[in-house]
Amino acid sequence: MPLAETLPIGADTAQWDVWGTVARVVVTEPALIDEAAALVRAELAAVDLACSRFRPDSELRQVTPGRPVAVSPLLASLVEAALTAARETGGDVDPTIGAALCGLGYDRDFAEITGRTVAPAVRVFAVPDWRAVRLSDGMLTVPHGVLLDLGATAKAVTADRCAALVAGRLGTGVMVALGGDIATAGPSPAGGWKVLVRDRPGDPAHAVRLPGGAAIATSSTAGRTWGHLHHILDPRTGLPAPAVWRTVSVAAYSCLRANTLSTAAVVRGHRAFGLLRGVPSRIVTADLEVLRIGGWPS
Template sequence: MPLVETLPVGADTAQWSVWGTVARVVVTDPAATDDAAAVVREELAAVDLACSRFRADSELRQVTPGRAVEVSPLLAELVAAALRAARETGGDVDPTVGAALCGLGYDRDFAAITGRRVAPAVRVFAAPDWRAVRLRDGYLSVPLGVLLDLGATAKAVAADRCAARVSERLGVGAMVALGGDIATAGPGPDGGWRVLVQDKPGDPSHAVRLPPGSAIATSSTASRTWGHLHHILDPRTGLPAPRVWRTVTVAAGSCLRANTLTTAAIVRGRRASSLLRGVPSRLVTPELDVVRLGGWPS
């Protein structure tokens, strides 16, 4: 996952483990750090309760397939973001892959499956058409047999929401990193927000500066793996996308947009360059060669 360059953690930074990754919040006023962390924790707890597929009490788990169910504004926002990502990528990022992920063994919080040395027996589920999911006027309808997984977009939406709320409530500039999803809001420090883009120790690294209000996301086929599998599925096959790219990083105006493009690029593989044309992007091959597109700095 990308690492925020303001390490070791200083007075302007708080971090903790969440969702099998690290949450980190950095603010322009060190006096606001504790309050900013509280805002982010509150927001992440709300998102988790709304859409986790690993919690029996989550709102998403209470949605009855085959009928229209009224949902909270937060869950409606998260589902709408997932459907928008599917529409914008022609289905490369698809929230109906939940059953496929479960069939591959990703059926609990990632921290609980990390220790698996051998993948479980694989059951293949091609994702249903995402267009069969309906969200209208606060009512969500999921077809029978469909299990929604919002993991491809919900973390990015959460990063955007957290950064915006910290800035709005506390009147400071904020950068919020949830693993590879990083969003900023409000005024930035002199020279912009410093971010070190690197997936794992030993991988190629690159320090960049984000302008205030921008975001960056990285998707990886080397992180969140178990056995020989990784978590980014090609919805057309229900199986992990081929490892054409080890990581893809994109800078954009929102973390949701950046994450949508990085995930779709992993799925598209060798066709990723057409998707990322004109977008600042950094792609790393399994051999650790770096490809820069769209004006990504050298």
């Protein structure tokens, strides 16, 4: 999984494992860290119950295919974010790849499939197409044969939501990191939020500073792997995108936007440069060469 490291854990920081990655909360007012962590934990639990593909009691799993179903405002916002990402990337980031992921063996929480080396059985699944999903006035329609997977965007949306929640409720500056998805809100520390962007131990690392309200997302073909597969699919083939890039990191003023671009860049491979034109981005090639574009600092 992509790593997003900050200063060592201290009185201003809380950290725990969640969703096969690490949640980290840092605040500018150390006395508020316990309250901030409690708010983030509650939001993570709510999102998991709303849209987890891996728990049978999630709201998303209760949606009946083929007919409009009333969904909660939280699930509606998560689906809308996924559809927005699909629309803005021309379908490179598509939430209807759930069946394809299951067919490749990613059919349970990632912690349970780590180390899997046996090829999964071949399955037939519907051709993904985000345009077939309908969301209007809180009513969600998912076509027959389509399994939604919001994993490409939900973690980034949740980082944004958690940062805004903590800053709004507690009046403190905050950074929320969910693996490679980092969002900030409220006032930043002097000099900005210090972040070390790196994928795997031993990979190239780069320390940057974020102003308050900024975000970074990293998408990786080296993290979340099982056997020879990784989790970022090309929706057009239903298979993992060719690993042209080891990682793509993007900075933006929302984690959702940053994640949308970083994921689409992995899917596009060599065609990613047009997508990232003018956007601060750091690309690590398969042979660990580092490319900086769009004003990403040296």
